Amino acid sequence: MxxxxxxxxxxxxxxxxxxxxxxxxxxxxxxxxxxxxxxxxxxxxxxxxxxxxxxxxxxxxxxxxxxxxxxxxxxxxxxxxxxxxxxxxxxxxxxxxxxxxxxxxxxxxxxxxxxxxxxxxxxxxxxxxxxxxxxxxxxxxxxxxxxxxxxxxxxxxxxxxxxxxxxxxxxxxxxxxxxxxxxxxxATVKTHTPVKGKQPFFVKPDKTLIGLGIIAFCCMISEGTMYDWSTVYFARAIEAPPGLVPLGFQAFTLATTTGRFTGDWLAHRYGINKILTVSGILTASGLLMSALFPHIITAVIGFFLVGLGVSAVIPLVYSEAGRSKTMSPSMALAAVTTLGFFGFLLGPPLIGFIAHASGLRTSFAVVAVMGLMITVLARRKNVA
CATH class of the missing domain: 1.20.1250.20 (MFS general substrate transporter like domains)
Structure with a gap:
């Protein structure tokens, strides 16, 4: 050898x-x-x-x-x-x-x-x-x-x-x-040398990391909506039979897993910026399809599109953050994760408030805006 x-x-x-x-x-x-x-x-x-x-x-x-x-x-x-x-x-x-x-x-x-x-x-x-x-x-x-x-x-x-x-x-x-x-x-990576001396708990992220964090925020709102509200949407907005209620979430999970296995190849071939741009379009399209056409088949297709859309966003954002020139990988990841985490926290309650006021279909349409924001931010050169 x-x-x-x-x-x-x-x-x-x-x-x-x-x-x-x-x-x-x-x-x-x-x-x-x-x-x-x-x-x-x-x-x-x-x-x-x-x-x-x-x-x-x-x-x-x-x-x-x-x-x-x-x-x-x-x-x-x-x-x-x-x-x-x-x-x-x-x-x-x-x-x-x-x-x-x-x-x-x-x-x-x-x-x-x-x-x-x-x-x-x-x-x-x-x-x-x-x-x-x-x-x-x-x-x-x-x-x-x-x-x-x-x-x-x-x-x-x-x-x-x-x-x-x-x-x-x-x-x-x-x-x-x-x-x-x-x-x-x-067998994990041991090449990293721990930083000695006083280190601050918080370092202000630069403009690029803030942009990546906002993309993570928009993605996590969309992803959190699927995790917490997909079965509720099928049960109440679509009025699916009990045996078909989990179908939307299953479609979303299958698409997410599939998208992550192909995400690296696609990013290598087309570039991270293009993949994030398409991801936002897929996320918004899937949520809008589900909201505008509340039927089992269209909702399953819509949830599948959302799964494909969000699948590669967080991995690619983390990858970009880890290459930061101004912060260590761990601090950069913590900064981006913090912003994304608030999306995961705020998303489900936001859906609940909007759904209570205007219905679940309206709330899903509002979250679709988050998908469009991923596309808008990804197209800015200083973000990805």
Whole structure:
């Protein structure tokens, strides 16, 4: 085996290791999501109470945002990724063990806190792997996360049908995650030199990073709308039969996963700017189609277009942010993630307020504007 072959093998081992951590985080998150209804039943929560409790995860994530970049700068992304993912896996059984609302809120808060630190660390690692490969491959990493989400949801459905308690289910997933962690932690990128000395928690991002953050914001509003309102839209606006209510969300998820697997190839061939421009058009078109033609077939097609539209936006934005000339990759990612995160938080409530005032179809049409904003911003030279 030649030195070139050895180097190529090492590069691919590193890429596989980072992909494994994307899979680990996606598997843990989707496993929790697959058992929310069971935990709601266990604690006797109504919808309003559950909604308040679920705010613990974004609250933890929000608090970690200014800390994550600073911490990774100090300790290095490899070390922080390893610690965060191990804790993330161990927190999952604690959620299943929570016998009271207070304990559940505490567990979910730290689940969100640790999970977001792991998210920024693993994306920082992905930026480092991109640099080693010399090309854009961020979208493929996020595709692995999407695949893990599908796997976690499928396993969760199996566990429900087997009448396995969430605690036992989460213990199995945690053990699998620990195996993934143990077999891949040593192979992540170690070339990053931790920054020593005093480092600020917050550094003002430059104009380019702010532009990328606004694109992330618009995308996350659109994506959050699909995650939280797609089944409601099918049930109420379209009045689909119960068996067809999940169809729109399934179409969206399939398109998102497919789009992420092809995103790197498309970005390499046509350029990030063009892909972001088309992504915004697809997102807006899908949302408008669903709003203007509220029928099962047109809505499924519309949701599929939205999935294709949002699929590559966040990976490509992260890839661009990681190449910032004014900030370290971890700080740049934290800045962009912060802006995008507010979109994920504001999107679902915004839909609810507009839907209450004017109907779900109107709210989906309003969110379509966010898709158009992605296109407008992507066409500006100082953004992408």
């Amino acid at each position: 030649t030195p070139t072959d050895v180097k190529r093998k090492q590069l691919w081992r590193t890429r596989i290791a980072v992909s494994a951590f994307f899979f680990l985080t996606g598997l843990c998150f989707s496993s929790w999501g697959s058992r929310v209804a069971d935990i709601q039943l266990k604690l006797g929560l109504d919808e309003a109470g559950l909604g308040l409790i679920l705010l613990a995860i974004p609250a933890g994530s929000a608090l970690s945002l200014p800390i994550a970049g600073w911490l990774i700068n100090r300790q290095g992304s490899s070390r922080i990724l390893s610690a965060a993912c191990l804790l993330y896996a161990l927190l999952l059984p604690l959620i299943g063990l929570s016998a009271s609302i207070l304990l559940l809120v505490i567990a979910l808060f730290f689940f969100g806190f640790v999970g977001n630190i792991g998210n920024i660390a693993v994306n920082t690692q992905a930026v480092s792997v991109e640099q080693l490969f010399g090309k854009t491959i961020m979208s493929s990493f996020h595709a692995i996360w999407s695949l893990a989400g599908l796997a976690g949801a499928s396993i969760g459905n199996l566990m429900v049908n087997l009448h396995l308690q969430p605690m036992n289910h989460f213990m199995i997933i945690a053990l699998a995650a620990i195996v993934i962690w143990a077999t891949n932690a040593h």
